[in-house]
Amino acid sequence: MMSPDQIKNSITTNLNCEFIEVKGDDGTHFEATIVSNQFEGISMVKQHQLVYESLGEMMKKDIHALSIKTYRASEWKELTK
Numbered sequence: 001m002m003s004p005d006q007i008k009n010s011i012t013t014n015l016n017c018e019f020i021e022v023k024g025d026d027g028t029h030f031e032a033t034i035v036s037n038q039f040e041g042i043s044m045v046k047q048h049q050l051v052y053e054s055l056g057e058m059m060k061k062d063i064h065a066l067s068i069k070t071y072r073a074s075e076w077k078e079l080t081k
Contacts, residue, residue, distance in 0.1 A: 001027035002062045007055065008032075014054035018073050028064035035076040044070060 004022040007030055012020060017036050024030035039047045047070040052059055071079065
């Protein structure tokens, strides 16, 4: 059974995150909000692919569903003013 902290640790190990929040309390369904400068200049699809890559085998074995919201640092600044 996965915890939000395990997912957060895997993502932050592989992506430089300005902000990250992972929620989920049933061990298989999670929501993640991720802000990274690495998302600059790439499409949302590519951003999500980077997140999936950072989770590796967890996506195949341990995580049943992951809702992802990704933001470039510049977008996040505008949203959180």
